[in-house]
Amino acid sequence: MPLEGDIAQRKTTFKQIGTRPIRPDGVDKVTGRARFGADASAPGMLIGKVLRSPHAHARIRKINTAKAEALAGVKAVVTRDDFKDRNDALRDVLVNCMARDKALYDGHAVAAVAATTAAIADKALKLIVVDYEVLPHVTDVDEAMKPGAPILDKTMFTNNVEPKPTKPSNVASRCEFALGDIKAGFAKADVVVERSFKTEATHQGYIEPHACLANLGPDGQGEIWVCTQGHYMIRNTCADLLGLDISKLRVTASEIGGGFGGKTTVFIEPVALALSRKSGRPVKMVMTRNEVFRATGPTSSTSMRIKVGTTRDGRITAAEADLRYQGGAFPGSPVELGAMTAFACYDLENVKAVGYDVITNRPKQAAYRAPGAPMAAFAVESVIDELAKKIRMDPVDFRLKNAAKQGTKSAYGPTFGPIGLIQTLEAIKAHPNYRAPLGPNQGRGLASGFWFNFAGQTCTTLNVNLDGTVALAVGTPDIGGSRASMCLMAAEELGIGYEQVRTIVADTSSLGYNDVTDGSRVTFASGLATIMAAREVIKKMCARAAKTWGISADAVTWEDGQAKPAGSNAGNFKPMSFKEIAAASHSTGGPLAGHHEINADGAGVSFATHLCDVEVDPETGYTRVLRYTIAQDAGKAIHPSYVEGQFQGGAAQGIGWALNEEYIYGKDGRLQNAGFLDYRIPVASDCPMIDTIIVEVANPKHPYGVRGVGETSIVPPMGAIANAVSAAIGVRMLELPMSPPRIVHALDSRLKKAAD
C-alpha cells in the first residue's frame, strides 16, 4: 500500500543515512568465505547434467535412455515424460526447462541425468539417443516476421490485430500506446528525422553460472540451495511444476554472483528436484558457461523504426516508433515495456509507439535491467541527437526544452508526479566533462533514459538481542549491497550503530512471502518494511520503559536511541537506552521483535542522463571510452557508494552492449560464441573512471524519499555511446553493437559514397 499511518512519518534529517560504511558481506566475499550457488554439498550427493539440443528447431520423435540408465553410477535419468504437461501460464516455463514435442533452440534441454560423478554423468549423456526430425529455423526478428518464415508454433495467431489472422505467425501480439494526433503533429514539424535501427541480443553476463543443490525425499519434503534473485519464486514455481505442497519445499538463497534480471526465473531447479525425487539422493547442478549462454535468458534482439519531428526552435511536435522485439522461442519479449518507455523522457502532445512480440529459434529471453527500455532508448536518443544537430541546438538544451516534468502526461498514459529528469540534464550541462576539449577522432554524446521501478510483496522481521544488537531478516536476495542499506535504515530508526545491526536473507520457511529482487525494488520495499518493523520495536520499547517507570506508554517518547519521558508532567526518569531496554527484556515481557509485511507500491519512477566521450581508431574501428559521466535521480541515496555502484555498473554493462556484446548465430542456427572468449564483455581496461552525480528529488511515497536505482542506469548508455561514436566518425551508427568491423564498414561506406 502507499504511505499510510506511521509510514507517512517523513524524515528529512539523518544521522546514518547517506554515510558510507563498509558492507557487511565484504570480508566474506574478499576472503572466499562467502558461499555461492556452487558451494553447497550434501552427503550422498549426485551430480546432475543436461543433454541439450544441437539443433535450432527439431521435432523430437523419440528419446531412448536405456543405455544411459544401465551405466554404472547413473542413478536417475529424466526427460519430458517425468514432467506432467499442463495448459496454463507456467507451460512455457516448463517447456523451456525440458523440451516436449520439439527442441526450439540450440541448447534446449532434452534430457538430464544424475550420477555419482561428473564424468559418469557426462558419459551417460552421450549414451542417450534422441531421434530428431530437423526442421527449418529462424533466428532473426525481421526474417521471423516475413510471410513464408518457418513457423515455430502452428497454433499461434497474432493477437490484437484486425482482422483476426487466419494463418499462424511468429508474431505473438501487437501493442500500441498513443496520445494526440500523430499525423497533425508531423505536419507542424519543420524538421523530421526517420531512421531504422537494429540491436543484437546481449546476455546479462553474470559471472556466477546458475547452480543449485536439490534434495527431495519420498515423503514429498524437499530443500533447494540456489543462487537466485527470488527464492520464494523458485519455491512456488518448482512446487507447482512438480506437484508439491509449497510448505514442503524450503529454499535457501545463496550469495549471488550477479543476476541483473537473469535469475528471476527457473532453469535447472525443477530438473534437479525431479532427478532427486527419482534417485532418492541430493542432486547438485551447475551450468557451464556454454550452457548459460545457450540456454538462459539473454535480452531480446530488436529491429526498430523511429520518426521524430521538431520545429526549428526546438519543440518536438510528434514522435513515432515501431518496435519489433524477438523474445526467443516463447512469447513474452519486453516490447510492451519498450513501447511504454521509448518516449517517456519527453513531454509530447502527439506520440505513438507500436510493438510486436516475435518468437524465433533462440533461448527464451529473460529480464535484463529495465527490460525492453535500453534498446528503444538507443534508437530514440539517436534520433533526438540527430534532430538537435539539424536545428543546430545544444543537445542538452533540446532535451530540456522537451523534458518531462511534474504534471507531464507521460507517453504511456499516466501523469508524472515529482521527477528529476530536468535536474539530471542540468547537472550534466554544469559538469566540467561537458566542456572538456575533444581531439581528432573523438566524439561526444549524451542520452537520457527512464525506468518505472517497482516494489511489491515484502516481509521483514527485526529481532532485538539481549546485548542490544539487532538481527534483521529480509526475504529479498542481496544483489547490489542491499544488506548494508537495510542495516543503515534500521540503525537510523532505532538510533543505534550500523555495526549493531546484522541483516540476513532468510529462507522461505522462516519468513513470509517476498517477491523476487527485481524492478529496482529492494531498497525501497524491504527498506520500507524494515523502517516499519523498527518503528514497531520502538513502540514496544517505549511501552517497556513506561511499565518500568510506572507511567502511561503515551507519556514516553523515543529520541536518539533512548526512551524518555515525554515531558515534565510524565515524571523525572533517567532515559533508558536501546541497549538497557534490550538487556532487561527477559523481565519486562520477553523477546522484543518487530515485523512488517506489505504489498508496497510507489517505488518512484526515475530518470538518468549519461554523457560519454570516445575516441575511434579509424584504421581498426576500435573505440576507447575516454570519459563517462552519469547523473541520475535516486530520490534519497541510503548508501551513496552503492548508488554510485549501480550507476557505474549500468554504464559498464552499457559499454559492453554498445561496443562488443552480441549473440552470433551461424546459418545452422547454432550459437557461435557461447563463451567469454568470443562474447566480449567489458573488462576494467575498457572502462574509464566513471563520474557520478546523485540527484535527489525525494519520492513522496517513501519516508526517506528513496527511489529505485538499479535499472535506470542501463537505459541511456547505448544511446550516449552511439551518439559519441557517430560524432567521432561522422557516420550515424544504426546497429548495436558498434564493434570494430561495423565501424570500419561504416567508414568504408562513407569513403565509397564520397568517391561516388
Place this chain on the structure above:
Amino acid sequence: MARVMLGGTLKSLAGNTPVLEVDAKTIREVLDRVGEVYPSLLPILDRVAVAVDGQIYRNQWFAAVKPDSEVFILPPMAGG
C-alpha cells in the same frame, strides 16, 4: 465518476475503446466494472498494473480511487 483508460494490448483487447467512466472507490471495484463491460479482458485483469493519479500499483485491490481520479489500466509489468 473516475476516468479509466486502457493502455497497450488491453486497449486492443477491448476493441480500442476510448475513455470509460466508472463509479468505483477502489482499484478492485474499477477492475470489476471494467471486466463487466469488457469480458474479453477478464483473463488478464488479475495481472494488470493500475495507475491511479500517476501512481502505479500492481496487485493492489484496495488502493483508493477518487471520483475525479485518472486511472490507467496497464499491461502486466516487471523489472529485472
